Amino acid sequence: MLYVVIVFLGLSLLAYALLGGADFGAGIIEIFSGKVTKKTITHAIAPVWEANHMWLILMVVILFVGFPLIYAQMSLYLHIPLLVLLVGIILRGTAFTFRHYDAVIDKSQDHYTFIFKLSSVIAPLFLGVITGAMILGNINPNPASFYEGFIDPWLNSFCFMLGIFTCCLFAFLAAVYLIGEAESILIRNRFLKFARNANIATVLSGGLVFVFAEANGLSLARMFLNSPGALTAVILATLSLPILWWSLVQGKVVLPRILAGFQTMMVLGAWFWDQYPAVLRYSNGDYLSLFNSAAPEATMRQLALALLVGSLLILPALFFLMRTFKGSTFTEDAE
Amino acid sequence: MEDLLAARLQMAVSLGFHIIFACIGMAMPFFMAISGYKYLKSGKEVYKDLTKAWSIGVAIFFAVGAVSGTALSFELGLLWPTFMEHAGPIFGMPFSWEGTAFFIEAIALGLFLYGWDRLHPWVHWGSGVVVGISGVASGIFVVAANAWMNAPAGFDWIDGQAHNVDPVAAMFNEAWFSQALHMTIAAFVATGFAVSGLHALLLLKDKNNLFHRKALRISLTVGAIAAILQPLSGDISAKDVAERQPLKLAAMEALFETSQPADFIIGGIPDEEAKQVNYAIHIPKLLSFLAHGDFNAEVQGLDAFPEEHPPVLITHIAFQIMIFCGMLMAAIGLLFLLFNWRWKHLLDRPWFLWMITLAMPLGFIAVEAGWTVTEVGRQPWIIYGIMRTEDAVSPMPGLDVTFYIFTGLYLMLSFILVWLMRRQIMTLSDKYSSARIHQPRGNN
Numbered sequence: 001m002l003y004v005v006i007v008f009l010g011l012s013l014l015a016y017a018l019l020g021g022a023d024f025g026a027g028i029i030e031i032f033s034g035k036v037t038k039k040t041i042t043h044a045i046a047p048v049w050e051a052n053h054m055w056l057i058l059m060v061v062i063l064f065v066g067f068p069l070i071y072a073q074m075s076l077y078l079h080i081p082l083l084v085l086l087v088g089i090i091l092r093g094t095a096f097t098f099r100h101y102d103a104v105i106d107k108s109q110d111h112y113t114f115i116f117k118l119s120s121v122i123a124p125l126f127l128g129v130i131t132g133a134m135i136l137g138n139i140n141p142n143p144a145s146f147y148e149g150f151i152d153p154w155l156n157s158f159c160f161m162l163g164i165f166t167c168c169l170f171a172f173l174a175a176v177y178l179i180g181e182a183e184s185i186l187i188r189n190r191f192l193k194f195a196r197n198a199n200i201a202t203v204l205s206g207g208l209v210f211v212f213a214e215a216n217g218l219s220l221a222r223m224f225l226n227s228p229g230a231l232t233a234v235i236l237a238t239l240s241l242p243i244l245w246w247s248l249v250q251g252k253v254v255l256p257r258i259l260a261g262f263q264t265m266m267v268l269g270a271w272f273w274d275q276y277p278a279v280l281r282y283s284n285g286d287y288l289s290l291f292n293s294a295a296p297e298a299t300m301r302q303l304a305l306a307l308l309v310g311s312l313l314i315l316p317a318l319f320f321l322m323r324t325f326k327g328s329t330f331t332e333d334a335e
Numbered sequence: 336m337e338d339l340l341a342a343r344l345q346m347a348v349s350l351g352f353h354i355i356f357a358c359i360g361m362a363m364p365f366f367m368a369i370s371g372y373k374y375l376k377s378g379k380e381v382y383k384d385l386t387k388a389w390s391i392g393v394a395i396f397f398a399v400g401a402v403s404g405t406a407l408s409f410e411l412g413l414l415w416p417t418f419m420e421h422a423g424p425i426f427g428m429p430f431s432w433e434g435t436a437f438f439i440e441a442i443a444l445g446l447f448l449y450g451w452d453r454l455h456p457w458v459h460w461g462s463g464v465v466v467g468i469s470g471v472a473s474g475i476f477v478v479a480a481n482a483w484m485n486a487p488a489g490f491d492w493i494d495g496q497a498h499n500v501d502p503v504a505a506m507f508n509e510a511w512f513s514q515a516l517h518m519t520i521a522a523f524v525a526t527g528f529a530v531s532g533l534h535a536l537l538l539l540k541d542k543n544n545l546f547h548r549k550a551l552r553i554s555l556t557v558g559a560i561a562a563i564l565q566p567l568s569g570d571i572s573a574k575d576v577a578e579r580q581p582l583k584l585a586a587m588e589a590l591f592e593t594s595q596p597a598d599f600i601i602g603g604i605p606d607e608e609a610k611q612v613n614y615a616i617h618i619p620k621l622l623s624f625l626a627h628g629d630f631n632a633e634v635q636g637l638d639a640f641p642e643e644h645p646p647v648l649i650t651h652i653a654f655q656i657m658i659f660c661g662m663l664m665a666a667i668g669l670l671f672l673l674f675n676w677r678w679k680h681l682l683d684r685p686w687f688l689w690m691i692t693l694a695m696p697l698g699f700i701a702v703e704a705g706w707t708v709t710e711v712g713r714q715p716w717i718i719y720g721i722m723r724t725e726d727a728v729s730p731m732p733g734l735d736v737t738f739y740i741f742t743g744l745y746l747m748l749s750f751i752l753v754w755l756m757r758r759q760i761m762t763l764s765d766k767y768s769s770a771r772i773h774q775p776r777g778n779n
Contacts, residue, residue: 065427075412
């Protein structure tokens with residue numbers, strides 16, 4: 001049953017990155033493209049963002065029910081970045097909703113938009129920072145000071161580079177998805193151009209993650225070279241890039257989305273294989289894994305059951321939602 | 336500020352904030368569904384307009400509820416990591432079901448809000464009903480988890496570790512039913528009276544407005560029925576607490592000495608030093624009856640528990656506020672249901688509309704007070720009899736900063752929400768033609 005739960009945890013993470021991540025990415029795109037894309041973005045996100053956001057809640061629940069030690073230790077040592085992430089999540093969701101539903105359209109729209117854009121960067125940035133802090137191995141189980149215990153694990157160039165990489169990746173995903181949602185050729189070209197730039201930024205920041213890892217005493221590159229799975233994932237992601245670009249230039253809509261999703265999956269896969277089985281690393285070399293911190297079997301059985309039954313209810317409903325509002329995605333290539 | 340106090344206050348602020356949105360998320364979809372049903376059956380535009388206007392309110396409140404709920408799922412760990420490390424695997428089962436229910440709710444809400452022109456009318460209506468059912472289900476699951484903190488079950492606690500974990504037994508703990516029932520009805524009472532109050536106020540300002548009159552009729556009918564049922568569920572809760580947490584009952588009633596029979600104390604200010612309640616009204620033997628169904632039964636007082644007990648002042652006053660608001664709403668509900676039956680013009684009488692307007696906040700005051708009773712009344716325990724709140728708090732210094740950030744954020748959101756709702760109401764008659772129609776009374 002442990003494996004069933006792990007699969008669901010992985011799927012939730014993937015779904016959150018692909019769907020929830022893209023919602024953040026759309027906010028990042030708006031920073032650069034401004035009012036031109038506002039309508040398309042609002043239209044694309046509004047019916048689905050709350051459902052997309054649920055994947056995060058599912059992940060948190062799986063963590064605290066199934067892997068309580070990981071959840072508790074993360075919450076303790078990464079309290080501050082988690083807090084910032086939460087503030088980002090709260091502001092993004094509320095600013096977006098207020099902007100969309102405010103009955104009077106006036107100057108307040110600019111304030112909502114400002115908060116929406118800002119929080120669309122804060123949340124993914126800190127998702128990356130938190131991920132970085134979990135693998136960097138700076139978490140000290142016996143901290144001598146407040147700084148050592150609660151700041152040092154995450155306040156470093158590696159964590160923030162991973163945060164920037166996350167922002168770039170989400171923005172790239174969003175741009176690729178939005179190409180099919182654009183109402184005019186002008187806006188479509190905007191997204192296309194943005195996808196290209198975000199793609200370059202993702203690759204560059206991805207490279208810098210390795211550089212900054214070395215600077216922070218984590219030989220991520222060597223770990224990758226020693227992990228055939230991680231290496232394969234990175235190679236596959238890279239190989240699929242030219243196909244993605246070819247299909248975008250050809251005006252395809254579905255294939256690029258699948259490929260961008262595939263690349264994100266490979267990035268997450270690389271991270272997983274590289275770290276396997278560790279999830280949270282301490283400065284003394286110990287680590288928490290999904291195996292050494294798992295809840296008792298009785299809990300895992302119930303959790304797996306809830307997830308299996310839950311997915312029987314959720315997945316058809318989710319498919320119906322997506323088909324209703326993202327119909328073109330499933331039926332035809334635009335243009 | 337002391338870290339433990341800061342953590343407790345933050346939890347109080349976060350739950351107190353989230354619970355309003357949770358209640359609205361549980362009850363409001365059913366109001367929409369009733370109005371939507373009337374529209375589909377009668378074809379009257381006013382019901383369609385009402386459904387749409389309400390659904391925008393739901394959309395705004397749901398979004399705030401969703402993100403503040405997300406915050407809570409993290410805050411449990413940020414503030415109480417030791418608690419979650421031990422409790423997570425035991426009481427997590429309702430949370431995993433709640434995740435499913437909440438997910439379905441979010442999907443169905445997306446379909447309902449944006450599916451007006453894309454779905455078959457009855458499928459669309461059905462998605463609204465699903466929002467309500469899954470909203471109520473998630474509320475019940477969360478309350479079941481909270482009930483476990485009051486009535487821990489499904490594990491053996493040996494040397495500070497849980498053994499023989501049984502998540503099913505934990506979920507169906509002794510308190511889950513009475514708490515879930517009381518909370519679910521409370522959501523309908525609170526939302527019903529809040530919505531009614533708003534529409535009553537608007538009716539006072541704009542007499543005979545068709546839109547507001549229809550709205551008031553639906554929300555007040557639901558609110559009134561729920562308000563009349565609530566004392567019955569309160570009685571189940573009281574007997575359950577008397578059985579399971581006699582200490583909490585003693586604090587609620589500020590019963591300092593074990594008594595046989597015990598008086599029911601109304602109002603008053605408990606003085607913990609002097610162990611007496613000043614300025615209170617005593618009703619002989621009533622507490623014995625309410626707690627044990629026997630006018631001469633013994634009720635344990637605070638003196639039966641020489642160790643620590645919950646803060647009597649807060650628990651007692653919160654309990655009194657809840658009872659007072661609940662009784663007032665039950666009376667108003669009864670008045671409405673009885674007289675509206677024969678006297679169709681009740682909804683046009685200014686005095687009645689004023690009364691409903693003034694009763695607007697009562698339901699939510701009762702909800703907040705009720706949660707204060709159950710949470711403060713459990714102190715000093717986070718898991719009753721097993722783990723102390725002070726042993727569960729995060730060892731990270733400076734939790735007061737976290738508290739100030741969240742409090743500031745929620746205050747800001749509350750102000751914006753009130754402002755947004757005002758703007759929604761101001762533009763109602765621009766958006767909906769039925770909000771411009773005036774019909775003389777009697778045409779309900």
